[in-house]
Amino acid sequence: MTLATDDDVFSALVEPFRGELTAHCYRMLGSVHDAEDLVQETYLRAWRSYGKFEGRSSVRTWMYKIATNVCLTALDGRARRPMPTGLGQPASDPRGTLESRPEVTWLEPLPDRVVWGGSSDEPEATALHRESVRLAFVAALQHLTPPQRAAVVLFDVLALQASEVAELLDTSVAAVNSSLQRARAHLAKLDRESQERAPELDDARKRALLAEYVDAFERYDVPRIVALLSADVVWEMPPFTGWYTGAEEIGALIETNCPAERPGDQMLVEVSANGGPAFALYMRDPVDGVHRAFHLQVPTLGADGVTHVRVFFDPGLFARFGLPEELPAEHLARARALQQDGGVAPAE
Structure with missing residues (x-):
């Protein structure tokens, strides 16, 4: 009989969250490359502190707290990742000269395979999850401050309570509610595809x-x-x-x-x-x-x-x-x- 090691127990507890944590870090950073690196950092920090985990919250919430803090640290001092429509300039002349700026850290698309294994036939329960990584939404998130991004994602996407969000962000419920109000107003102006969406096609x-x-x-x-x-x-x-x-x-x-x-x-x-x-x-x-x-x-x-x-x-x-x-x-x-x-x- 083979006894389970601490590594086995830890992996069994946290590995099921890898895909959704990658999506979480992608929403925060706008880069699949950065998201995968930060998920690795999240798992490393979780392993180091696993012995201190006392079960006062769920493993999922604990992992999200670590991942969110990792993302906020990574975002400190970084410029946002834009799309051309977010640069504040009018539409261009299609017959004019193309200007390329490869030095800009542009928003990146997210391969479904790194989150859902590439399947296009997901159950209804993941519909909101897929909706939450739309490029229009992620592009709009990039216009928020990092703490605002975290508050919106934790509350509106992950459906945590304001008290849970406050605990994860080490702030007050009042501060979370105020941040959410400002962030939602800004997002409503930016994510026009949500506000003006045509009826869904079958x-x-x-x-x-x-x-x-x-x-x-x-x-x-x-x-x-x-x-x-x-x-x-x-x-x-x-x-x-x-x-x-x-x-x-x-x-x-x-x-x-x-x-x-x-x-x-x-x-x-x-x-x-x-x-x-x-x-x-x-x-x-x-x-x-x-x-x-x-x-x-x-x-x-x-x-x-x-x-x-x-x-x-x-x-x-x-x-x-x-x-x-x-x-x-x-x-x-x-x-x-x-x-x-x-x-x-x-x-x-």
């Missing part, structure tokens, strides 16, 4: 819209892409500082700046990010014909089509999503077929 319509979207991009059919966008769609793509609005304007942006020239030049591979669908785009190199990692798109869907597209021009993100640098072999046949048939859409 799953069949979502799948159909996404399939059309992928097909239009892979055929490099710009008029069809434009037709799938809502009239007031927003497009942004860090590290480029500009953002764009309007379906026709975004069509002009694609025609002016996209290096694709014909069907099959760009191929999309579906992944899951921030609780919803996302696409890794591979662009064909005109020199050697190899499709390589180009950017990652996270679209938001509405009743009138695609309402917001956040495009991340960071090929380094592909590895985070478990993707290779070159187009996976199972997609090559479709790329060749599109190139051979000229990308003509099949008859209805």
Whole structure:
């Protein structure tokens, strides 16, 4: 008979919380890389203090207190992670010059696989959890002070009582309530996608819209892409500082700046990010014909089509999503077929 060690007991108690703690740290920091590092630090601190844990709170609450303090320490003196729409500048000219600022620590997308194992078929109980890592919400959180972020996440996302939040943050209930009131008012102005959300699409319509979207991009059919966008769609793509609005304007942006020239030049591979669908785009190199990692798109869907597209021009993100640098072999046949048939859409 093998006796359980302290390591075994500790792991059994805390390991089930790794995914949700990663999501918690991501909401606070806006970076999956930082979130994973801070979760590791959380587990290290928890192990060191495990002998002093007296069970006056649940293990989950205890772990969240450690993780929150780790995040607040990490955020001390750091600049927030913005998206281009959060820089305070008006929409850009789609035919103008693109300005890139790779030195800015931009907001990053969250691969679902690091929180939920990559499954897209989660039970209803996780709906709020997925909603709480939407890019629009996380981007809005970045405009709050770190203590305000912590208060909002602990109270509104994790549904802790104000007294529990006060204890976790080592402050008073009155201070927590005051911080929440200010933070919620600020978030209401920033997270417009929550305030002005269109009716939810059913799953069949979502799948159909996404399939059309992928097909239009892979055929490099710009008029069809434009037709799938809502009239007031927003497009942004860090590290480029500009953002764009309007379906026709975004069509002009694609025609002016996209290096694709014909069907099959760009191929999309579906992944899951921030609780919803996302696409890794591979662009064909005109020199050697190899499709390589180009950017990652996270679209938001509405009743009138695609309402917001956040495009991340960071090929380094592909590895985070478990993707290779070159187009996976199972997609090559479709790329060749599109190139051979000229990308003509099949008859209805």
